[in-house]
Amino acid sequence: MEFRYLPMTETDKKEMLHSIGVKSTDELFSDIPDNVRFKGELDLKNPVNEYELKKELTAMANKNANLKQYSSFLGAGVYDHFIPSVVDHVISRSEFYTAYTPYQPEISQGELQAIFEFQTMISELTGMPVANSSMYDGGTSLAEAVNLSAAQTKKKKVLVSKSVHPESRAVIETYARGQGVEIVEIGLIDGLTDLKQLDEELDDTIAGVVVQYPNFFGQIEPLQKIEELIKQQKKTMFIVSSNPLALGYLTPPGEFGADIVVGDTQVFGIPAQFGGPHCGYFATTEKLMRKVPGRLVGQTKDEDGVRGFVLTLQAREQHIRRDKATSNICSNQALNALASSVAMSSIGKQGIKKMATLNMQKARYAKSRMKEANLEVVFESPFFNEFVVKLSSSVDDINNKLFNKGIIGGYDLERDYPELKGHMLVAVTEIRSKEEIDTFVKELGDING
Amino acid sequence: MANQDFPLIFERSKEGRTSYSLPELDVTEFDLDAELEDVYIRKNAPDLPEVSELDIMRHYTGLSNRNYGVDSGFYPLGSCTMKYNPKINEDVARLEGFTHIHPYQDPKTVQGAMEMLYDLQTSLKEITGMYEVSLQSAAGAHGEWTALMMIRAFHESNGDYERTKVIVPDSAHGTNPASAAVAGFEAVTVKSNEAGLVDLEDLKRVVGRDTAALMLTNPNTLGLFEKEILQMAEIVHGAGGKLYYDGANLNAIMGYVRPGDMGFDAVHLNLHKTFTGPHGGGGPGSGPVGVSKELEPFLPKPVITKKDDAYVFDIDRPQSIGRIKPYYGNFGINLRAYTYIRTMGAEGLKKVSEFAVLNANYMMRKLEKEYELPYPQHCKHEFVLSGSRQKKLGVRTLDIAKRLLDFNYHPPTIYFPLNVEEGLMIEPTETESKETLDGFIDTMLTIAEEVRNNPEIVQEAPHTTIVKRMDEATAARKPILRYNKQ
Secondary structure (H helix, E strand, O other): OOOOOOOOOHHHHHHHHHHHOOOOHHHHOOOOOHHHEOOOOOOOOOOOOHHHHHHHHHHHHHOOOOOOOOEEOOOOOOOOOOOOHHHHHHHOOHHHHOOOOOOOHHHOHHHHHHHHHHHHHHHHHHOOOEEOOOEOOHHHHHHHHHHHHHHHHOOOEEEEEOOOOHHHHHHHHHHHHHHOOEEEEEOEEOOEEOHHHHHHHOOOOEEEEEEEEOOOOOEOOOHHHHHHHHOOOOOOEEEEEEOOOHHHOEOOHHHHOOOEEEEEHHHOOOOOHHHOOOOEEEEEOHHHHHHOOOOEEEEEEEOOOOEEEEEEOHHHOHHHHHHHOOOOOOOOOHHHHHHHHHHHHHHHHHHHHHHHHHHHHHHHHHHHHHHHOOOEEEOOOOEOOEEEEEOOOOHHHHHHHHHHOOEEOOEEHHHOOHHHOOEEEEEOOOOOOHHHHHHHHHHHHHHHO | OOOOOOOOHHHHOOOOOOOOOOOOOOOOOOOHHHHOOHHHEOOOOOOOOOOOHHHHHHHHHHHHHOOOOOOOOOOOEOOOOOOOOOHHHHHHHOOHHHHOOOOOOOHHHHHHHHHHHHHHHHHHHHHHOOOEEEOOOOOHHHHHHHHHHHHHHHHHHOOOOOOOEEEEEOOOOOHHHHHHHHOOOEEEEEOEOOOOOEOHHHHHHHOOOOEEEEEEEOOOOOOOOOOOHHHHHHHHHHOOOEEEEEEOOHHHOOOOEOHHHHOOOEEEEOOOOOOOOOOOOOOOOOOOEEEOOOOHHHOOOOEEEEEOOEEEEEOOOOOOOOOOOOOOOOHHHHHHHHHHHHHHHHHHHHHHHHHHHHHHHHHHHHHOOOOEOOOOOOOOOOEEEEOHHHHHOOOOHHHHHHHHHHOOOOOOEEOOOOOOOOEEEEOOOOOOOHHHHHHHHHHHHHHHHHHHHOHHHHHOOOOOOOOOOEOHHHHHHOOOOOOOOO
């Protein structure tokens, strides 16, 4: 069998063995004790040639119903948005995607500058002065924010609204357990954080308060009121998880006194791809700059005074500080941050509000059509591009029927909120046409009876 | 290119210029501003770039020209396994049936994706000799932490709350002690002996009733195989601790020896190293975790299983450590790794390790003539030289690294592991030809000669890059972390 990624010829091998002074490559493995050695051949599928393999994987891909074949109203943290063609052209440049972390600034200015620009864009969107180079995703970024609040305030209790994405809350639970941080859930009233309960739970033992804006149900949490409650506690940190697209229209959390703003830039140029890789962002205040997890790029000059960029404040990081580091994160999502940067550049200052507004308009149209079709829409607060509809039978059943009509229906809220049996979370992005929305509403109305 | 500032995308902006193309508003318009309280309506638009589409392409093409990847040239960055990133992987990962699927679709409608994940799990189980594998972790450090959380849950399930310490060798990756700390453990160090291997006597000294686990990379970061691994396993297991395998260096041993057979209870793999996921300028990666039968109940949720010929997500796992990441891991990277494994098969993967080791030994024997080799035995996939001889002549390892840039090479990892003075950690990988290795060897020997005869040229390197050495001290003292309009 020939292997096209292995360039050594038999002649090369002979010359090299001779040069090393051994008879066979086996001698180079002689330090592996015989009693632990693997005997025989690994039981893996036989290797396949490039043509056959592409055929095989294409067949596998075709077994999946994809969002380009179906009309999708599924969101719940992962969205089907328009991706400009430039994005893939840029991230396909192998000087970017085959590079390692830019530890050698002289030959990594491209990546470093791209990250610096990403940090700036995130800072602009969130209204926070500092943003890092990326995190794995919105969920783990939020969990890191929770642990940072505990470390910073030296308090061990964090309040988390139940309107935060259920999987992010689950991730927070796991991370917090590692650090001995207690999570207290704040309940909901009409799909918004229960401010009365929040007020009651808030005291000087609380490290941080976590809300999502817009929240998991698409509704816009009143950050101003929440901040008023939080700031009664001097040390408690205000942590906001935010869909950055929504911030094209909504006042950014930075203007409401947030200490940490996190989220996922999947909405900018990153396809759903079954949930990953996406791209977490992490933005914060100047005060917390030296506590940020992950990599930061800073501007500086070279010996000749030419502007350039370097990885900076590395004393926070694991490769320097080891067990005293602010986080264990090493690999991040650099290439996806690049994809999002290109998408944000393409959408631009003018387009961002337009795109956010389009989402809001189309979602409102869908919601009003549902009401006309006598579907029961619950929660009446202002929302971004998602809302909740109450159905007469299980969302699972209804989605099965919708699927047969070429529609991927919304998210079944009963999965995480037993009290919301039969409630579907509907997402409408800018790429859903009037026709698709009309068809969806009609089919949903018919199935619901 | 001349040495000059390269404009930021913001500096290319011109008010009113656009490159977006969005769908039309084809529905009845609502008065959004009337709906929201005024305070929630953004007044100052975020200052994103205002550029044309061509501006974007010129900008990022320019940036890519100011970057260096494996496709640009030799990248012997020790511990990072900078091997070739196959192009079929990229093509496959862009098939619509993989890119445009939603994690919350009904599993019945994404059986192809789940089949791939299940097959990848099965392959990784075989390659590592572990009982079960989870693909949830996003990167190596994430995998380390995940497995440590499982080990913690295992001990606690036995009512054992006293195991608060995780032992890491002094040569370990920084992520090891950091992950231990994030999982709530105290990291304790075990020393290396004169041969560069874990000192068994010191291990016996630090191990005890409070040992949760020993984290080990094998071959270790010096590129040496820890041949006393079974004795180490016995010592750690004897004290009731677990053995953790950092899979960063798996590229050296595929088909030769498996972590599961060496007595490891948990492993993580770096699919972006051994299994050709591209490094992407820092990520995304993927760090699957493999575990023994004993640890299996603690795997993070969900676990992909097969039931009556269909693939399902199992979330009914009462002892699970819970979720460690939303959805199902970095699917796109896992897909690339799967494509690679299908390309290579068992025979190919064993050859990968064979040539990774051959290449490293070949270079090591050529370079030890000029550079100090602190650990002279055969290495595995990488080796560590010391720049101590050159340092005596006033040239630091950093200078040697910078000088390599002038010859269009990416330098090796430097000053790591910490137990080698002026360390140069070289990992050629198996995808490089003999001609490439010879070219790099010649250059390293030339530099050694320069150190003797013309040290300034090395000390002042690089001479040919678009920027020279950066003022990193000022960058850290007065951080500028974003662009601000003048």
